[in-house]
Amino acid sequence: VLANRYEIVNKLGSGNFGTVFMCKDSYGDKEDKVVKEIYVGELQPDETVDANHEARLLSRLKHPNIVKYFDSFIDETLEYFCIVTEYCEGGDLDSKIIETKKKGRYIEEVTVLDWFVQLVLAVRYLHSQRVLHRDLKSRNIFLRKNKIKIGDFGISRILMSTVDYASTFTGTPYYMSPEVLKHEGYNSKSDIWSIGCILYEMCALEHAFDGQGLMAVMYKIVEGKPPDLPKRYSKDLNEVFKGMIIKNPDERPCATKVTQMPYVAKHMAVSQVFLNFYTRNLVQYVIHYKLNYTLYFSSEKARMSDYEDASQKSLTPAEKAKIRKLRKAEEERNRLSQLAKENYLENQERKSDIRS
Template sequence: MPPARGVKKPKEDKSDHRILANRYRVEKKLGSGNFGTAFLVFDMKANPDKGEEEWKVLKEISCGDLAPDETVDAMHEAKLLSKLHHPNIVKFYDSFLDGEFFCIITEYCEGGDLDDKITAWKKAGKKFDQNVIMDWFVQLALAVQHMHKRRVLHRDLKTRNIFLKKNMIKIGDFGISRVLMGTTDMASTFTGTPYYMSPEVLKHEGYNSKSDVW
């Protein structure tokens, strides 16, 4: 029976509402990249009374599409995130295998990424306050310092990988980062986003933590 006139038909719910690890309910897709797809998930076992956040992000990586060494890279990302504890770095919560997918659960940043924020303000004809820019810069510098002290290179720092949560900067997406075995070690893998690559990376020369500052 068709709905009565003047009554709007409910919008189709396109979210799949899968439940993973008997805990995380998929609500909607947030985006996808070269190394996986991100979903907003609801943590059904989180306890808000204890300060635990119910909304989190699931990064789903298809192991079937990955070569063995790339699967190891995915595992490496999870292990790497679990060792980084800083207010300006996206928090790691959990990782597990679900069928042919490797899943990483991280902190949800409701403000989106810095690239979208800049684009939206530009379209609206608005400008960022200088104090806000300096505040974000200091937060970013402190997060990078924390990474480098632990011999971690991000290797793809850009506005797409910098997120906002309650106006705080959060560095995320460590999919192509690595841990340097020593403070003088030089990485040589040609990886990252060309527009943000340092000169030594583009020249296929050895590079270290200074490349992240570039």
């Protein structure tokens, strides 16, 4: 148990910077959460800045397509810095792509577009907060209820003052932009290049720029001709991809410009119509369900109360079964009501983000 609150359930994975566990939160909603445990025991104080920075950064980022932050602390041994975030039951996008490829399948274009738009909107929000992710890749993108969530801000960097570049050379080679590989600095357009590489990966189920060894990969990124998306995907989507991996960052679109590309804007408009329809019908369903529940169960709950008031008397098996049935029905009503509320609030957030 960490911080007298988080009970470790099982290990989810590990990386260069830490180990990730699923845990149970004994406080609040008691939902499954994730603890990222970062070893700092042998580091100098100034070397723990990345971990503290990640926690501070996550705590102020509020977006439906960014992993939600809950808590951070140093454990009792003073050796581990822990960050608590929401649990994404769908795993990471990299695992999803590998699984799809192993099954000999592909990701439908409408799904690719949905995830792509969510990713772009999340990055647009980051950039509006003067934040660069700097390590966007499929392993750092998670799925929760089939929606994209960007995570792992361990090497993100806040843009300071009016300076739009961060010179630190870090990240994953497959997703690095030409200007980063040439040590020309990293800016918001470099994140856009990475999203383009992720778009290709969702379609082709392999890296956009690959080769035998690091130098071969770097050469293809800097000098090579970008590949086309597989033929099963539309020319419109291929044009979106090509527009995001223009080698000159000055000619590469920003996140806002990506959302204004005709094919992307059209998909977002259709999504907006669907969300409006879904939200309106969801509200009507909740009102209808609650009204019928109230009318039907008001008398049934009174009868159940009568049964329970007679607890000193012996109840027949049929009466006991009736009480159990009513209790289960009320639990299901509460569950559906909470689910409807969560979906409504999430869709309102997405509508607001699409409109902006």
